[in-house]
Every structure is written in C-alpha cells, then in structure tokens.
Amino acid sequence: MESYLQDLFREIEIQSSLFDRDREVCQLHWGGGTPGFLTQRQSQQLMEKINQHFRLNRGGAGVYSIEIDPRVIEAGGVAQLRKLGFNSISIGVQDPNEKAPQAVNRVQRLEPTAKTINDARRHGFRSISVDLIYGLPQQSVADFAAILETIIDLGPDRIAIYNYAQLPHRFPPQRRIQAEQLPESGEKLAILQMAVDKLGAAGYEYFGMDHFARPDDELARARRDGSLRRNFQGYSTHAQCDSIGFGVSAISQVCDNFSQNAASLEDYHESLSQRRLPVTRGYQSDADDLLRREIIQGLLCHFRVDISAISNRWRINFANYFADELSRLAEMEQDGLVEVVGDEIIVNDAGRLLVRNICMVFDCYQQPGTSG
Numbered sequence: 517m518e519s520y521l522q523d524l525f526r527e528i529e530i531q532s533s534l535f536d537r538d539r540e541v542c543q544l545h546w547g548g549g550t551p552g553f554l555t556q557r558q559s560q561q562l563m564e565k566i567n568q569h570f571r572l573n574r575g576g577a578g579v580y581s582i583e584i585d586p587r588v589i590e591a592g593g594v595a596q597l598r599k600l601g602f603n604s605i606s607i608g609v610q611d612p613n614e615k616a617p618q619a620v621n622r623v624q625r626l627e628p629t630a631k632t633i634n635d636a637r638r639h640g641f642r643s644i645s646v647d648l649i650y651g652l653p654q655q656s657v658a659d660f661a662a663i664l665e666t667i668i669d670l671g672p673d674r675i676a677i678y679n680y681a682q683l684p685h686r687f688p689p690q691r692r693i694q695a696e697q698l699p700e701s702g703e704k705l706a707i708l709q710m711a712v713d714k715l716g717a718a719g720y721e722y723f724g725m726d727h728f729a730r731p732d733d734e735l736a737r738a739r740r741d742g743s744l745r746r747n748f749q750g751y752s753t754h755a756q757c758d759s760i761g762f763g764v765s766a767i768s769q770v771c772d773n774f775s776q777n778a779a780s781l782e783d784y785h786e787s788l789s790q791r792r793l794p795v796t797r798g799y800q801s802d803a804d805d806l807l808r809r810e811i812i813q814g815l816l817c818h819f820r821v822d823i824s825a826i827s828n829r830w831r832i833n834f835a836n837y838f839a840d841e842l843s844r845l846a847e848m849e850q851d852g853l854v855e856v857v858g859d860e861i862i863v864n865d866a867g868r869l870l871v872r873n874i875c876m877v878f879d880c881y882q883q884p885g886t887s888g
Contacts, residue, residue: 532569547583586628594635604643645674653697724871772801819863
C-alpha cells in the first residue's frame with residue numbers, strides 16, 4: 517500500500533500542474549475498494565496531498581464521499597473520515613445471510629454495518645448510502661426481501677442495488693461458482709420488482725438504474741428541479757464538472773474528452789516512475805456523441821425526452837436522424853415499456869426497471885442484443 521500511495525502522490529502532483537488552482541473541488545470521491553486498505557495515517561497523508569495540490573472546499577458545500585467496507589474500518593475510523601472532510605459515505609453490503617456470501621467468499625455480519633451507519637449519523641455525515649448486490653448464488657426473492665427489511669430498519673439516506681455480474685475471466689475466484697447456482701433472469705427481475713415495491717412502501721424514491729433515495733435527499737431534490745445528472749459515480753448533482761481520476765484504471769473526463777489510466781499496477785508504476793501520466797487511451801467526443809448523451813441523460817434521470825426541444829437545440833429532424841432507434845422503441849412500446857406521445861418519449865413504470873436497455877437503443881457503440 518505504501519508503494520501504491522507514492523505512485524498516487526506522483527500522479528496527483530503531475531495532474532495538478534495542468535489545472536488552475538482557483539478551480540474548486542466540488543466533488544471528491546474515494547472508491548474502488550482502495551480506501552478500505554488505508555490506515556488512518558495513510559488516509560491523512562492522502563488528503564493532505566490532495567489539499568496541497570488542489571483547492572478543496574472546507575465550507576461543506578462540496579460532496580466529499582468515500583466507499584468503505586465496514587468489516588475492515590479501524591476503530592474510530594468513521595470519526596477520522598469526518599475530520600478529513602468527508603460528508604458522504606457509501607457502505608458496501610453483500611448479504612447478512614451466510615449462504616450466498618460464502619459462495620462469493622465475502623461473509624458479512626450485520627453488526628459492523630449497523631455500527632458504521634450509526635457512527636456516520638452520530639458524526640454528522642449528511643448522506644449515508646448502502647450498496648447491495650442481488651442475484652448472488654443461491655439467492656431468492658425471499659432472501660433479498662429479508663435483507664431489505666434489515667437495511668430499511670437501519671435507515672440509510674440512499675440504497676443502491678446492483679445486479680451481480682458473473683465474470684470468471686476477470687475474477688478467477690468466481691470460477692468456483694456453477695451456473696446452476698445463479699438465479700434465473702426471471703428470478704432476478706422478480707427480485708428487482710420486489711425491491712422497488714418494498715423500498716417505495718418504505719418511502720424511498722426510485723431513480724432507475726437500481727438507485728433509491730429518501731425524498732429529502734439532495735439527489736431526490738435535484739431530480740425534482742431537473743438538475744439531476746449521471747456520471748461515473750452514479751447519479752450526481754455535479755455532473756457538469758470536469759472529473760479527474762487518479763489511480764489504476766481511473767477514468768477522467770475534461771470538457772467532452774475522456775482518458776483512462778493503465779489497468780495494471782505494473783504499467784501504472786512504470787509510467788509514474790518516469791514522471792509520466794499513466795494514461796493509456798483516450799477519446800474525444802463528437803457532436804453525435806453529445807446529442808446521444810443528452811437523450812440518454814434524459815431517459816436515465818427523468819424518464820422522458822422532449823423530442824421538440826432536442827430537435828430545435830441540435831437543429832435536426834429527430835424522426836429522420838433516429839429512424840432506426842424509433843423503430844426499435846416501437847417494439848418496446850408494444851411491450852408497455854415506453855410511449856412515444858406527441859413530442860415526448862416517456863418511460864413507463866414497467867420500463868423503469870429496464871431503463872438501461874431502453875438507453876442502449878440510443879447507444880451507437882452498443883450492438884443490439886448485447887448487454888453492457
């Protein structure tokens with residue numbers, strides 16, 4: 517970890533020279549699992565390094581979030597994170613029942629999760645989120661319903677439920693899992709529908725893409741006033757900002773250009789040992805990308821697209837430009853997922869569970885019939 521931190525410090529130093537120090541960091545996010553390996557001393561050093569090279573917001577206006585694993589956080593760790601300036605916390609939870617987690621080698625008791633949530637609330641974190649995974653091996657609708665009841669009782673501000681991805685070519689331990697242990701697609705959809713119903717009854721608003729929040733949460737308010745957007749970290753109120761990624765495989769977005777760091781620790785270290793940015797690939801968006809992004813953002817964040825407004829803003833004939841896409845939407849319309857009414861595309865309640873698939877219609881890089 518010390519070696520990795522030294523590389524991270526070098527990258528922060530190099531990257532910071534490319535940006536004006538007058539620009540304030542509106543959103544800071546430590547994620548990807550790495551924060552769980554940091555000691556309190558190392559966390560302090562990393563925040564000091566960031567503060568040394570970037571202008572952090574100390575007035576509480578920014579959203580400074582961190583992902584943690586409640587099983588490994590040190591005693592007093594939550595209090596220390598608050599002192600460092602974090603005001604939002606995301607807690608990864610697998611399944612308090614042992615059956616499914618043992619299959620993916622992550623047994624997690626309820627007690628540390630509950631303690632972490634209570635500590636975050638006591639120390640003034642303004643947003644507490646719990647991340648769950650459904651579709652784990654041997655998991656049923658009843659199993660996940662029991663998990664949700666437990667989490668609802670803990671009262672987090674946000675809940676995200678992610679579909680378990682079986683990728684043994686990327687994660688070798690998953691090779692122990694047999695295909696017959698995984699729930700069928702119908703069972704997984706039933707789990708998602710149950711979650712929407714149960715969380716809705718508990719007062720959480722459904723955002724689509726498996727995210728829920730209480731009505732007084734800032735994401736819920738942003739959705740009501742039309743400012744909600746989606747970025748690499750999920751739904752956000754700061755998606756219009758440039759995003760600078762640090763660390764192995766991190767992705768950055770500056771204006772409409774994207775870049776990604778080396779995916780291997782060896783390549784990442786090699787670049788930084790030579791004082792070079794570890795960027796291995798990039799992409800510059802064109803007008804068609806930006807047009808499609810605006811449509812997808814509307815579907816993801818607001819479940820509707822104003823065809824007339826898009827046509828006028830981009831000076832296109834929507835029906836001609838997206839003739840193929842509208843044809844594919846017509847098939848979804850027959851299934852009751854969407855409606856094309858007048859000058860609007862509206863995602864119906866049933867379609868909200870499959871909004872990712874609806875968005876894929878407008879993704880020219882996604883081939884029909886594939887998932888991603």
